[in-house]
Amino acid sequence: MNDKIRCIREKMKLLNLQGLIISNPVNIRYILGLDVEGTILITDKENIFITDxxxxxxVNEFLTINDEFVIYDAKDLSDVDNYYFFQDCENVGFEEYYVTFSNYENMIRKYRIKSFEETDKIVEKIRMIKDEEEIKNIEKACKITDKCFNYLINYIKIGMTEREIAFEIEKFFIENGADSLAFETIVASGENSSKPHARPTDKVIRYGDPITIDFGAKVNGYSSDMTRTVFAGCILDEIRELYNLVLKVQQKSIKCMKEGIPCKTVARDAENELYIYNYSLIHALGHGVGLDVHELPIISHNSKFSFKENMVVTSEPGIYIPGKYGIRIEDTLRIGRLEPEVLTKSSKEIIIVDKK
Amino acid sequence: MNDKIRCIREKMKLLNLQGLIISNPVNIRYILGLDVEGTILITDKENIFITDxxxxxxVNEFLTINDEFVIYDAKDLSDVDNYYFFQDCENVGFEEYYVTFSNYENMIRKYRIKSFEETDKIVEKIRMIKDEEEIKNIEKACKITDKCFNYLINYIKIGMTEREIAFEIEKFFIENGADSLAFETIVASGENSSKPHARPTDKVIRYGDPITIDFGAKVNGYSSDMTRTVFAGCILDEIRELYNLVLKVQQKSIKCMKEGIPCKTVARDAENELYIYNYSLIHALGHGVGLDVHELPIISHNSKFSFKENMVVTSEPGIYIPGKYGIRIEDTLRIGRLEPEVLTKSSKEIIIVDKK
Incomplete structure (x- = not known):
């Protein structure tokens, strides 16, 4: 049977679910390994993929007999076929964080479900631990990201706009084998860098600006996520201090990301470290990375997860001085059996671009 | 009061709703005119925007006293504040096509809602009729799209890949004042053009290929949507016939799009026209265009809507011969009081690119 389905079936047993409906396209991509539209039904008898x-x-070409999937075209299924799928299932699970209220009602009607149960991200939790192939794809995405950063160091000049730089990143990714951006690139310069989620604007890079670049590539569906803050022409002493503080917190947090350590412990330590210097971390310290650029586990002071081998996560502390500037440094890393392995390897030294 | 809220309040009266929760970010963008995250609550006493x-x-800078909106930071609201908002509302509406089951349950708990009612796209239906400013934005997006098509006619050469062309479109849009692509561009050449939703691949344009380009720009949040099929080097006679048939059906359908005519009538006429020649229309004839590139009304054989002045819609018939080629022609147009006004004005003559 498909490895991922086997794993889901084990979890279903623990939750006393005889059936499960998977609607979230990212979870379907994860299970099938294919980017296609449809719905997966796991019943007491079969694994079913309904598509068009x-x-x-x-799908028929891609899946093998070992996947043990029965494929249907939705339009070939009668009402009676649909009733039949879950007829012997007492409890059927659904994705309450994805399914709209309207679809929830439709599914109950269509499949005549007796007891429809919330599953609390059953598939997303399995997705936290990456297999070999997933890690390979993330590594590739990280490599392209590093290559792009090396290119940017020489490319960025005073007088360019944030949008120009963001666009150049996309171009570089496409030309260097990425499927696409993993997410909308952030290029935030000068006072814009004080907003953690700034979008690239037509603002021109000025002498002395910090430039926060938060970017990632997608390869075979898998993402990388890296942030570097570089400086145009020069760096002010007060900003240099800030940079070194963020870097220290980031490096320390990465060292603590080890099998068995609760995510919240590492997040709280980073928060405390910044707090000593009168700064507060206004977003999570990090997050899982995979098919979604933000996925489980969340690494924040109230996270319920602990680090496990082959989780792929970020560490991205930042300091933001409203209306002035901000510094963020972020890497993607794999949790190892002993030490974490940092997958984005770009320099974290202070980098001055367009130095005359 | 904010015009859009006034309109929504009128519809609420008809549905016997004293309160409404708007969660869909596109609907929030529509009402506030701003791209910000949060939730709108319309209560019997106030219009409320809860954000962070x-x-x-x-938001405070942008909205005026005339908008009559009360703005809250979510973290300043206590449980009691939340209970209070809808305390005198018998029926409160929600967006059942947007809200997840999990959020549905949270909202009932948080706002202590007595009777939580489905609203069947109440805001999306109002969004069907565009005001002057919305039309201006769509017109701008259509102009950039036309300009881009003119550029492409000379740009496209045999030997380029679909991805290269798609990327050039994005570059052109950004450099010519668009916010972004309205949707992922389709560039489908040769046999790929037989798939209506093909994604750009690394396939190279060959002599004789039809090239279907389905693309649109976004300006101030509003989209354009246009498709042209051009030909690399030459056009086969059998394809020329097909092209002329699609064009005839498209032009006829546009003429029929008039105030008061049911959308399904126009869609069925187009389907019948193709059917006479043994082709079937395998997707809807068209759709509304606005903040979403696909919005209400759907123009298909079972649409429940009729055309009204200042709807902005597409007409996009296509013929697809599996494994061989496809032809689609699409325009964005505004329904007028008498005649429709076609907003994408690019030539629909047969265009041969890279003609030696």
Whole structure:
């Protein structure tokens, strides 16, 4: 049977679920290894993928007999076929964080479900631990990101706009083998860098600006996520101090990310470290990275998860001085059996671009 | 009061709703005119926008006293404050096509809602009719799209890949004043053009290929949507016939899009026209265009809507011969009082690119 389905079936037993409906397209991509539209039904008898004419051929070609999946075209299924799928299932699970209220009602009606149960991210929790192939894809995405950063160091000049730089990143990714951006790139310069989620604007890079670049590539569906803050022409002493503090907190947090350590412990330590200097961390310290650029586990002071081998996560502390500037440094890393392995390897030294 | 809220309040009366919760970010963008995260509560007493620290300043600066909105930072609201909002509302509406089951349950708990009612796209239906400013933005997006098409006619050469062309479109849009792409561009050449939703691949444009380009720009949040099929080097006679048939059906359908005519009538006429020649229309004839590139009304054989002045919609018939090629022609147009006004004005003559 498909490895991922086997794993989901084990969790289903623990939750006393005889059936499960998977609607979230990212979870479907995870299970099938294919980017196709449809719904997965796991019943007491079969693994089923219901799709439409556009995808039938591709799915049939891709899946093997070992996947043990039965594929249907939705339009070939009668009401009676649909009633039949879960007829012997007492409890059927659904994705309450993805399914809209309208779809929830439709599914109960369509499949005549007796007891429809919330599953609290059953698949997303399995997705936290990456297998070999997933890690390979993330590594590739991280490599392209590093290569792009090396290129940017020489590319960025005073007088360019944030949008120009963001666009150049996308171009570089596409030309260097990425599928696409993993997320909308942040290029935030000068006072814009004080907003953690700033979008690239037509603001021009000025002498003395810090430039926060938060970017990532997608390879075979898997993301990288890296942030570097570089400086245009020069760096002010007060900012240099800030930079070194953020870097110290980031490096320390990475060292603490080890099998068995609760995520909240590492997040709280980083928060405390900044607090000593009168700064507060206004966002989570980090998050899981995979098919979604933000996925479980969240690494924040109230996270319920602990680090486990082959989780891939970020550490991204930042300091933001409203209306003035901000500094953030972020890496993507794999939790190892002993030490974490940092997958984004770009320099974290203070980098001055367009130095005359 | 904010015009859009006034309109929504009128509809609420008809539905016997004393309160409404708006969660869909596109609907919030529509009402406030701003791209910010949060939730709108319409109660029997007030219009409320609940957001967070990131947006408070921007929202307060942008909205005027005439909007009659009360702005809250979510973290300043106690449980009691939340209970209070809908305390005198018998029926409160929510967006059942947007709200997840998990959020549905949270809202009932948080706001102590007595009777939580489905609203069947109450805001999306109002969004079907565009005001002057919305039309201006769509017109701008259509102009950039036309300009880009003119550029592409000379740019596209045999030997380029679909991805290269798609990327050039994005670059052109950004450099010519668009916010972004309205949607992921389709560039589908040769046999790929037989798939209506093909994504750009590394396939190279060959002599004789039809190239279907389905693309649109976003300006101030509003989209354009246009498709042209051009030909690399030459056009086969059998394809020329097909092209002329699609064009005839498209032009006829546009003429029929008039105030008061049911959308399904126009869609069925187009389907029948193709059917006479043994082709079937395998997707809807068209759709509304606005803040979403696909919005109400859907123009298909079972649409429940009729055309009304200042709807902005597409007409996009296509013929697809599996494994061989496809032709689609699409325009964005505004329904007028008498005649529709086509907003994308690019030539629909047969265009041969890279003609030696």
């Amino acid at each position: 004419a556009r995808y039938i051929e591709e | 620290a990131r947006y408070i300043e921007e």
